[in-house]
Amino acid sequence: MNLINGVPGDTIGINDRGLLYGDGVFRTLLRRSGVPLLWDRQYAKLASDCSALRIECPSQSVFERDFDLLPASDADCVIKLIVTRGDGPRGYVVPANTRANRVVTCGPLPAHAHPSAGSAARIRWCNTSLSVQPALAGVKHLNRLENVLARSEWHDPTIFDGLMLTAGGEVISGTMSNLFLVRNGQLNTPAIDRCGVDGVMRKLVLELAAAHQVPVIIGTVRRQDVQTADEIFLVNSVITLVAVGALETTKWTPGPLSTQIQRWIVDAQSH
């Protein structure tokens, strides 16, 4: 079932600024046995992203009431939340008293929502670059044409994701995931202060690493850093953690730290 501002439905008004300008944000998360996983973190990120765009985010309890309306058949699903700035007349100017619109949808769990340690993913490089825009970096907003173009670069369904770089050659993320490298027991992930999405799962991995005294470097990652890493893995809130087995011609076997962090994530999700 889908809910638009708390009411069952499948449509949104054509004056919604999410449609007109991509003027909104979204979240995608797992719901298991009726429980939205890492919900406090998900809501905090949603509210933070709204704040970055000066959109008034509906309160956490409003979404929880929406979840209560979902039927039992949606107990295990992928929840997608969209918050747009709301309706407006033609023009970029944000009208006074705009009220955010919220969309809650439930979709089927994808096959890759249960990664097993043995199934390492194949990935590739994308040619479509990520543009540099510090004002929007980190925010999961609805302006996602670069991701769409990058994802259109391949049709082979056995390729799990593609890595995107800036025009300057800095590796930032997958089209739909954050990237981690392991080198000499250290965790390394690209800074996302100029482009990319600061995902909930990325943040959780950084916190879990800190809690378990795994050293972390957040900074510039180049193509060669990825190719020469001991382990690579991708994370997002739906796939959780997926170890990379092949990046074009470079191969890996799933490594110990990827497996360990995957276990920590599962623990965190169940608390």
Next chain:
Amino acid sequence: MNLINGVPGDTIGINDRGLLYGDGVFRTLLRRSGVPLLWDRQYAKLASDCSALRIECPSQSVFERDFDLLPASDADCVIKLIVTRGDGPRGYVVPANTRANRVVTCGPLPAHAHPSAGSAARIRWCNTSLSVQPALAGVKHLNRLENVLARSEWHDPTIFDGLMLTAGGEVISGTMSNLFLVRNGQLNTPAIDRCGVDGVMRKLVLELAAAHQVPVIIGTVRRQDVQTADEIFLVNSVITLVAVGALETTKWTPGPLSTQIQRWIVDAQSH
């Protein structure tokens, strides 16, 4: 009246990729006495923008049939056309056999749709930068958060538009208009091969200038080039041409070439 895929209505499905990812393009144009102005040019640009995103654009006659459905009360209006890639399941991947959705809306003519030679506009500089993305440059796509953020920088209704620059300091355009400068009888407009929108009115002005032997330079424009120009004007398909009278503390009186080009545009619109 609004039409969704040729049917009167005011909503679009929440699985529309225009809403989900800004995965679509749009046009805004004037309709006068039932005639959409510069329609062949508008459609050509719409089709070209769809092609850039590999969206299958509905044919020109499909839109013309839509226009025929509009009531007499919409004979003079601002028409907005949106073409999205169509509906899709969750995920950036473009499903096979996606069919574009089209939205046709009519809105009131804005007060500034009839610029008179005497009413020169006040404009300002924006702090929000335009990011560099050659794959999307020129295309009037639905990823317009940068324009929304830039337009949010001022609330003074007497300020007509704001000029946007790249992070590297190149002036590109207004938030909703293309920019032209005049210097020593030469016309100068920013290149839009790295960001910005290649608007229909921009293209028309360039063609009119060529037809009337006005020399044109398309290239890099810096802040100082704007401030020291003999004349400045902004164009888009709704405002047509608006001469700039003040850019913050720099002032101009509407100049002869702006006035001349305005007349040429009006002629072109009526043929």
